[in-house]
Amino acid sequence: MSLEAIQYDNGKLKILDQLLLPAKTEYIDIENVEDGWKAINTMQVRGAPAIALVGSLSLAVELLRGSFTDKTVLRQEIKNKLNYLITSRPTAVNLKNAASELIALANRLEADAKADVDKMKSKFVFAIEEMLIKDIADNMAIGDVGAKTICKKDAGEGLVSILTHCNTGSLATAGYGTALGVIRALKATNMLDHVYCTETRPYNQGARLTAYELVFEKIPATLICDSAVAALMKTKKVTAVIVGADRVTANGDTANKIGTYQIAVVAKEHGIPFYVAAPFTTIDMSLPSGNSIVIEDRPAKEMTDVAGTRIAAPGISCWNPAFDVTPANLITGIFTEKGCFKPAELKEVVPKLQSES
Ligand code: MRU
Numbered sequence: 001m002s003l004e005a006i007q008y009d010n011g012k013l014k015i016l017d018q019l020l021l022p023a024k025t026e027y028i029d030i031e032n033v034e035d036g037w038k039a040i041n042t043m044q045v046r047g048a049p050a051i052a053l054v055g056s057l058s059l060a061v062e063l064l065r066g067s068f069t070d071k072t073v074l075r076q077e078i079k080n081k082l083n084y085l086i087t088s089r090p091t092a093v094n095l096k097n098a099a100s101e102l103i104a105l106a107n108r109l110e111a112d113a114k115a116d117v118d119k120m121k122s123k124f125v126f127a128i129e130e131m132l133i134k135d136i137a138d139n140m141a142i143g144d145v146g147a148k149t150i151c152k153k154d155a156g157e158g159l160v161s162i163l164t165h166c167n168t169g170s171l172a173t174a175g176y177g178t179a180l181g182v183i184r185a186l187k188a189t190n191m192l193d194h195v196y197c198t199e200t201r202p203y204n205q206g207a208r209l210t211a212y213e214l215v216f217e218k219i220p221a222t223l224i225c226d227s228a229v230a231a232l233m234k235t236k237k238v239t240a241v242i243v244g245a246d247r248v249t250a251n252g253d254t255a256n257k258i259g260t261y262q263i264a265v266v267a268k269e270h271g272i273p274f275y276v277a278a279p280f281t282t283i284d285m286s287l288p289s290g291n292s293i294v295i296e297d298r299p300a301k302e303m304t305d306v307a308g309t310r311i312a313a314p315g316i317s318c319w320n321p322a323f324d325v326t327p328a329n330l331i332t333g334i335f336t337e338k339g340c341f342k343p344a345e346l347k348e349v350v351p352k353l354q355s356e357s
Helices: 033-041 048-065 071-085 094-111 117-153 179-188 205-216 226-235 260-269 343-356
Strands: 006-009 012-016 027-030 160-164 192-198 221-224 240-243 247-249 254-257 274-277 323-326 333-336 339-341
Touching (some): 012 048, 033 048, 033 071, 048 071, 048 094, 071 094, 071 117, 160 179, 179 192, 192 205, 221 226, 240 260, 254 260, 260 274, 260 323
Parallel strands (some): 160 192, 192 221
Antiparallel strands (some): 006 012, 247 254
């Protein structure tokens, strides 16, 4: 049995309600774009690749239920719904990238004289369904690239210990995971000694979700407070840090869960390599640097309250950014499905590899 954030079968979409984990395993039905938007916005589903998949699949489900007599109307409907979906959360780029590709596909299908409206709809839905399969394949390739790079460059003679932040596993993707996929690949090749995961306040993706996945997979792991990272690096063996990403810009600056930046700063101080694991769908070549990434501010309540009980002093004002940007100069390498690249290599390598695929 494997953990599944997204269950899709023949036009039916269910997602695991991640707000209830680890206490309850409950799947909810997503029947249309409105349901998809809400599930993403309230973080019942989260993680950049999973957001893109659930958003796109919610459109597939809605289209399958509807009937269309006109290709132009269908194309306009697709465009409107995708433009709405990308307003659900602003920082991760994967849904926006998926929307751009899907709108381009809808334009091509509308212009294709051989496809009638039904064919246009089925081809469009099929392209969305294929994204699930591709995401898992990409994650497995990232895992392989990451494990091989770390074994070759950082492991020395012994086994490796990894520090990770937030949740980048099966729950954040179609399956296997990105940074957690590298950890899975290290375990599969008997190269893994130990994993440390941070709590990842305030939403606790580390304590609730990553810890859950690590225990589920029987991966030797220890949970630490976010504030214990420097102490961990000073007193225990940490071979490398591996984190996921919500948006990697053309210069390699990387937006990821709040707290990632300070881990990268501390890793540099301790001479520990800091890797980002992300599929090409997380790369945004349209932004020259991380300075122009929109960082989502989440409600103060997510910070002041734990499990419905207020823990912060009444009256205090709060700042709750969901992400921060790690500058490229702190990143040792970026593991992708097409290889490990230094941030400075992206500008040359990404357009080339994108045009080949
Ligand atoms: O706010 P979240 O839980 O959606 O943030 C998730 C992260 O920051 C992940 O590290 C990132 O999306 C990569 S998931 C493979």
